[in-house]
Amino acid sequence: MKKNIKFFVLALMVSFLSIGVYKIFFEAPPLISESYQVPWQQDSMNPTAQLTSALEEKSELNFTEAAERTVNAVVHVKNVATTRQPRSLFDYYYGSGETQKAIRGAGSGVILSPDGLIVTNNHVIKGASELQVTLNNNKTYVAEVIGTSSQNDIALLKIDATNLDYLPFGDSDQIKVGEWVLAVGNPFNLTSTVTAGIVSAKARDLSGSDDQFQSFIQTDAAVNPGNSGGALVNTRGELIGINTAITSQTGSFVGYSFAIPSNNAKKIVEDLIEFGNVRKAVLGIRGTDLSSETAKQLEIEISQGFYIDGVDPKGGAYKAGLKKGDIIKSIDDIKIRKFADMTGYLSSKNPGETVTITYLRNNNERESKVTLDIFKVYQIEDIGLEVSEISEDQLQKYGASSGVVISKVLPNSFTKNDITGVLITKINDKEVYTIEDVKSIIKNKNPEEPMLVTFLTPKGQEKTYVFR
Known part of the structure; x- marks a missing residue:
């Protein structure tokens, strides 16, 4: 009897052992509904986590979608000069002869509407006899200038086309330093070139002068001659800037480029369309x-x-x-x-x-x-000066009872000196207090008569000049 019990116990142990071996080696492990891993060990111990992290990083740095959205909306702008080549002495004297065209310069532009409204830099189109715009599909159009702002370096063009790819303005106030951006343009006549970088700084002022538009987005995306007027976009393909300038001793990219923020460019474009000038x-x-x-x-x-x-x-x-x-x-x-x-x-x-x-x-x-x-300003074209109004407490600092202040020296100015801050107190011996005073005196002046202008410097020096 004892012997039978021993055999029974031994058989029972063997059975449990067999079931255990089967469970361990042949049956699938049970699903675990919750698990926990030490955070700094998770990536090294979990291949799936490594793969997910790599895919997320790859997706974040994938610029193909943004580039595809942008390249067809960025155009090549050519500044064409038209001249006549005389074939005889008669042609030379009477200005006739064979017409010749030459490219003076080139840049980029961004299509803003499906019917061909284009924004670019003013310095790209300055002095052009004709403007040619080439799309990414190689179609070329002659562009019309809708408006310009030399102070802001923005020009608005229009081509006769429909159903064009275009980029709406994004919100440049929302960009952050360190954010990835793409610069799209036509450097060195290489069409549809895309370069990448990050936002290096915001509100960068290059002029050191308060009367100029200076609040650039600084990036390290490669921008070279020909990129001017092109698009700066974020990784979502939103237009956040108009590429404008580089800082370089050689004239080529050395690590810094600058763009007009899209919010500023948008306001300038809207002003040019509605008012013909930029209201400050x-x-x-x-x-x-x-x-x-x-x-x-x-x-x-x-x-x-x-x-x-x-x-x-x-x-x-x-x-x-x-x-x-x-x-x-x-x-x-x-x-x-x-x-x-x-x-x-x-x-x-x-x-x-x-x-x-x-x-x-x-x-x-x-x-x-x-x-x-x-900000009220008026340009006195005859002497090449822009003036604005001045407050009473500022007038007291000059020791003057009347006057408007010179806010800008225009390219056609009678002087090459920077005389911003100097007052104009009288025109034709009449005291001026406001912009309207200046307009009225000049409007009612006999064009055949000279114009007398009295200037007062911040140091109290007063001089009157005669302009004929």
Whole structure:
């Protein structure tokens, strides 16, 4: 009996052992509904996680879709000069003869509408007798100039075509430093060239002058002669800038390129279509960038922002309660670190729009809504000067009771010197207080008579010149 029990126990153990071996070696392991891995070991231990990560990275850096969306909407713009080659002495004297065309320069452009509206740089088309636009499919059209802004380096063209691929403007305020971008254009007459880089900086000012449009997107995407006027797009194929300039001693790309932000370009294009010129919106303030040095001089604690040194009593900022000594920190939640940040954002706004200003006063943060004014200017073509109005407190600094200030020296100016900041107090012995005064005097002047202009420098030196 004991012997039988031993055999039974032994058989039972063998059975359990057999079942265990079968379970381990022949039956599929059970599914586990939840699992946990140490985060820094997950990629090295899980091949699937490695593959997923690699695919995500590859997808993020895949520019093919953005390039495909862009290349057909970027055109080759050729600046053509037309001349006549005399075949005889008669042709020479009477300006006849054989017509010859030569390419003076070339650049790029971006199609903005299916019916052929194109934006490019003004310096690409400057001085052209004829403009030829070649699409990515090699079709060539003669372009008409709709409008230009030399100060902003933007030109608007139109070709007679339909059903064209085009790029709508994106929101350049949303781009971030470090974001991938593509530059699409025609460098060195190489059509449909795509280069990649990142956004290196925003609101980059190259001029050092407050009266010029300077708020570029800086990138390290390769841009060379011929890229001017082409598209800067993000990885979604959205137009975020118009490639405009490079900084180089050789004239070719060395690592830095600059683009006009799309929000600014869009506003310029809309102004050229609606008004024929660009309307500038202003807060009605004067001031300076903050730095550690100026912060120390002003005895304030922060070193970034825009310090208000004066407020126009007729301007929107004055009506909103801003004062001298206030420090602007942001506009519509756009951080203001320096003057270029502010001018760049305001250049995308229209006169009459309202913006929200966040500023510091006595180290206390405040907020005000400011209605933007229009920056009034007038160009005196006869002497090649642009003038704007000036506030009463600024006039007092000159020791003058009247005057308009020279805001820009035009290419056809009577002087090659930079005389911006000089006042014009009288024209033909009549005092001028506003732009309308200047317009009225010049309009009613006899074209045969000379024009007398009285200038007053910031140092109080007054001189009258006669222009015939």
